[in-house]
Amino acid sequence: MSSLFLLTPHRTISPLSLSPLPKSLQLLPPRCQIQARSRVDAQLTTSTSESERGVEFTTGDLFYRRESASARDLAVLLSSIAQRRLGRGLRVLDAMCGCGVRSVRYLSQGGADFVWANDAFEGCRPRIFANLSSVTPRFSRDARRWVITHFHANRLFCECYLQKEFFDLIDIDSFGGDSSFLRSALCVVKIGGFLYLTSTDGRSSGGHRPSRSLASYGAYVQPMPFSNEVGLRMLIGGAMREASALGYHISPVFSYYSYHGPVFRVMLKLGKGKDDDISQYGFIGHCNKCGHSQTFSWDELGQISCPCGNAKVLVSGPLWTGPLHSAEYVGEMLELAREWGWAYSNDKSDDLDRLLNVMIDECDPQLPPGYFKVDEIAKRAKLNSPPISTLIHALKMEGYAASRSHVEPNAIKTNCPMASCIDFAMKIRT
Numbered sequence: 441m442s443s444l445f446l447l448t449p450h451r452t453i454s455p456l457s458l459s460p461l462p463k464s465l466q467l468l469p470p471r472c473q474i475q476a477r478s479r480v481d482a483q484l485t486t487s488t489s490e491s492e493r494g495v496e497f498t499t500g501d502l503f504y505r506r507e508s509a510s511a512r513d514l515a516v517l518l519s520s521i522a523q524r525r526l527g528r529g530l531r532v533l534d535a536m537c538g539c540g541v542r543s544v545r546y547l548s549q550g551g552a553d554f555v556w557a558n559d560a561f562e563g564c565r566p567r568i569f570a571n572l573s574s575v576t577p578r579f580s581r582d583a584r585r586w587v588i589t590h591f592h593a594n595r596l597f598c599e600c601y602l603q604k605e606f607f608d609l610i611d612i613d614s615f616g617g618d619s620s621f622l623r624s625a626l627c628v629v630k631i632g633g634f635l636y637l638t639s640t641d642g643r644s645s646g647g648h649r650p651s652r653s654l655a656s657y658g659a660y661v662q663p664m665p666f667s668n669e670v671g672l673r674m675l676i677g678g679a680m681r682e683a684s685a686l687g688y689h690i691s692p693v694f695s696y697y698s699y700h701g702p703v704f705r706v707m708l709k710l711g712k713g714k715d716d717d718i719s720q721y722g723f724i725g726h727c728n729k730c731g732h733s734q735t736f737s738w739d740e741l742g743q744i745s746c747p748c749g750n751a752k753v754l755v756s757g758p759l760w761t762g763p764l765h766s767a768e769y770v771g772e773m774l775e776l777a778r779e780w781g782w783a784y785s786n787d788k789s790d791d792l793d794r795l796l797n798v799m800i801d802e803c804d805p806q807l808p809p810g811y812f813k814v815d816e817i818a819k820r821a822k823l824n825s826p827p828i829s830t831l832i833h834a835l836k837m838e839g840y841a842a843s844r845s846h847v848e849p850n851a852i853k854t855n856c857p858m859a860s861c862i863d864f865a866m867k868i869r870t
């Protein structure tokens with residue numbers, strides 16, 4: 441029996457006995473394990489120094505993607521806001537921490553007073569240990585600031601649940617999809633706390649394997665021109681379903697698609713009690729003939745057809761069909777990013793001001809799910825693409841809701857039907 445001694449910030453020693461993992465549970469997906477094993481020796485001897493927003497850490501040869509820095513920035517901004525709102529330090533569980541960069545940032549920037557850094561791969565330990573130690577000693581003011589473990593994330597969530605260890609924020613940064621961790625993770629998020637989910641499963645959101653998306657997230661997803669937004673909605677919808685089964689409800693705080701990967705991330709807030717309102721958990725239809733998209737509720741399932749007369753509408757769902765973000769939280773994140781000097785960057789892909797402003801625009805409740813690519817409008821109008829800002833302005837002048845999409849830079853979100861968008865594009869040109 442190995443014994444893991446846990447100290448929570450407010451308690452003295454509470455021994456949590458964890459028996460050694462059976463071999464089968466220790467296993468990472470085989471591909472990851474082979475890669476990880478081959479790196480173990482190298483990562484102990486090499487030490488690549490990195491820096492993110494002024495925080496220094498080393499990665500060795502462990503998994504680390506600089507391109508995910510914006511996703512980490514967003515999580516740190518949110519956790520700091522949560523800490524300010526609660527008026528106390530947060531308990532954070534970084535369930536798949538790699539070299540520990542997130543744990544380091546939650547501790548030093550995100551208002552965490554305790555971080556549990558876990559990664560199933562034991563070879564990460566020296567690196568995580570060094571990185572966390574460089575931020576803060578393991579103990580400060582008689583309280584433990586961090587713990588490192590190497591468990592399969594599902595086992596860790598279950599053990600924490602049994603020991604009544606709950607967290608204000610759980611970050612699951614997995615390879616592939618993370619639907620298999622949803623239910624057990626939700627069991628250890630505090631009510632009012634946050635769950636940060638990741639999926640790199642672009643094939644399911646692209647509609648290339650509807651049986652897989654159905655199995656993982658309960659959504660039958662077909663190919664749609666805005667499949668990357670569908671990927672975010674599939675993740676939120678899947679978490680909604682799991683939360684509801686446990687007697688909770690969730691709401692999206694922000695949703696973030698990044699083409700590096702691609703990676704789909706959603707930050708969800710957990711609330712007590714089931715939400716019986718399913719008006720934002722429905723279906724999205726797309727007509728390939730005229731390019732029109734629309735949402736359908738469960739009651740409307742029997743009468744799906746496109747206003748253009750086409751009865752062969754592609755339907756995906758059930759998915760989350762409400763706003764992708766909370767305007768209130770994202771607005772606060774923008775203010776904080778400006779306060780900390782994180783907002784502006786010469787590199788467009790790192791520019792948080794730009795990203796968060798587009799996210800705020802996307803929160804307009806009049807905007808339906810999906811987007812129209814400007815090239816698609818232009819192709820149907822037999823024109824060169826109009827400037828995106830001119831098209832958005834023209835739509836707004838006519839009383840339509842319209843915004844850019846953070847998911848697809850060359851697209852507009854609008855409640856104007858595709859046919860009228862084509863007319864507007866033609867008017868702009870004449």
Ligand SMILES: C[S@@+](CC[C@H](N)C(=O)[O-])C[C@H]1O[C@@H](n2cnc3c(N)ncnc32)[C@H](O)[C@@H]1O
Pocket residue numbers: 468469472476503504505508535536537538539540541542558559560561591592593594613614615
């Ligand atoms: C995408 S990397 C994490 C990167 C890190 N969060 C960051 O921001 O740099 C995924 C990590 O999850 C670990 N992992 C994979 N499957 C796991 C599981 N079932 N339980 C715990 N850790 C796992 C891998 O060893 C790997 O380090």
